[in-house]
Amino acid sequence: MLNSFQTSGNSPGPERCRVGILGFGTVGSALARRLTGPRSIPSLELSHICDRRARDKRARQPQPIAELAWTDRFDDLLAADVDVIVEAVGGAEPAVEYVRGALLAGKSVVTSNKLVIAHQGPALLGLAERQGRQLRYEAAVGGAMPIVRALGDGLAGEQVTRIDAILNGTTNAVLSRMDADLCSIDEAVADACARGYAEADPSADLDGVDAAAKLCILCMIGFGLRVQPAQIDTRTSARILPEDFRKAGLRGGTIRQLAHAEYDRDRSTLVAWVAPTFVRGDSVFARATGPENAAVITGAFAGRITMTGAGAGGDATAVAAIGDLIAIARDRAAIVPVPVLTEPETIKGLTDLKLAEAV
Structure with a gap:
């Protein structure tokens, strides 16, 4: 059984946690609306969006979202000064490689992708632990049901x-x-x-x-x-x-x-x-x-x-993803123990x- 998340004891101060979204579909767009809307989360700052159709999608967004940094290159997102990448691409591949690449680049990851966790969860959790980063996946199962x-x-x-x-x-x-x-x-x-x-x-x-x-x-x-x-x-x-x-x-x-x-x-x-x-x-x-x-x-x-x-639906999944983002923002140095299976x-x-x- 997984153990509870272990806190570091020397968490950083109250700086806002910078977030990048990978994949601007149903989940990614719902999350962006929440993080830029009038009832946004004070501890979270959405700064970057990566999507293979970034130009077309950006043109259709309201001002707060359109003014963010957009790119169609994953490498640009890895090079950005974001603390957490939310993987909302869907499918097992290339999502697994995206999550692995984000962790190797020193980013924590929140994913709504059940296939990533079902197929490669233990290996990716082990990588996150070795990197001193977090991989959280409440949004992968059950929507808003925690x-x-x-x-x-x-x-x-x-x-x-x-x-x-x-x-x-x-x-x-x-x-x-x-x-x-x-x-x-x-x-x-x-x-x-x-x-x-x-x-x-x-x-x-x-x-x-x-x-x-x-x-x-x-x-x-x-x-x-x-x-x-x-x-x-x-x-x-x-x-x-x-x-x-x-x-x-x-x-x-x-x-x-x-x-x-x-x-x-x-x-x-x-x-x-x-x-x-x-x-x-x-x-x-x-x-x-x-x-x-x-x-x-x-x-x-x-x-x-x-x-x-x-x-089901982007709003319900965004609730779970935001919960994971808040948990990371509270203690960015927390360690998520790898499950012993x-x-x-x-x-x-x-x-x-x-x-x-x-x-």
């Missing part, structure tokens, strides 16, 4: 045994719309796209690929396990029909895409999967609608702990092809 910090810090004294969660806001928006209106999945996807919750191709969301990467990160933090996304059993939600919701309703429940992980430490056995799941109508998962995320963390000592929060001897998925059920 599950990374909850597992890594708040529950550091717990022995987590099980995690059940809605981790993909896009799929939850689609399924909850089908639940409410008994519409087709194509109609629900179109509605999610119109509201800014889904990409034009939501297959990675509906097929469970996105949630599987996030579940790997939670297994790393909560169980101290090294698990790759390809090892997580995934079942698509793209084939769910209105009739499935009618049948679930007759049973007193509904359907949500759940990510499930349960670890038996004595047997070194992990059960992990992402699948469309029947949930009871009175559960926290059934009550999660639209892009909301929800999680139930079960521990050996404290029992069940529940949290919810907006899980083991590999489970056995990884199991769903036992059959039927709809999973939350228990």
Whole structure:
């Protein structure tokens, strides 16, 4: 399990922490608006933006953002006098190399990229520690639902045994719309796209690929396990029909895409999967609608702990990223311990092809 962040004891004074954003898409633009708006964060100063279409995007921005330093060259961002780079590019590559390059250049990094952490998180955290810098990734899982910090810090004294969660806001928006209106999945996807919750191709969301990467990160933090996304059993939600919701309703429940992980430490056995799941109508998962995320963390000592929060959209992700930026600004010399990970001897998925059920 990850330990709490260790402070240095000799933090710098109250100078503003200078921030550069890498990638000016949904997350990057939402973060820029927050950091330059009327309710900006006093301890943070956004000074640089790097995007491969910097010229075009800069021309469409309001004055506070347009007046920042813009570049389409990552090397320019590395050479700038920023303390932290927020990686908001998306995808595993070249994002992993961007994060590695930023750390090697002496910058701390905040990332919203679950693929970077799921595939290369331990190695990059080790590099950050050796460089005396920080790599924080609350924004990579759960949007505004602070599950990374909850597992890594708040529950550091717990022995987590099980995690059940809605981790993909896009799929939850689609399924909850089908639940409410008994519409087709194509109609629900179109509605999610119109509201800014889904990409034009939501297959990675509906097929469970996105949630599987996030579940790997939670297994790393909560169980101290090294698990790759390809090892997580995934079942698509793209084939769910209105009739499935009618049948679930007759049973007193509904359907949500759940990510499930349960670890038996004595047997070194992990059960992990992402699948469309029947949930009871009175559960926290059934009550999660639209892009909301929800999680139930079960521990050996404290029992069940529940949290919810907006899980899709730039504004929700920006909330998590700003939390990480503030943590770095408070103590720029803090050390984030590298997680000590083991590999489970056995990884199991769903036992059959039927709809999973939350228990």
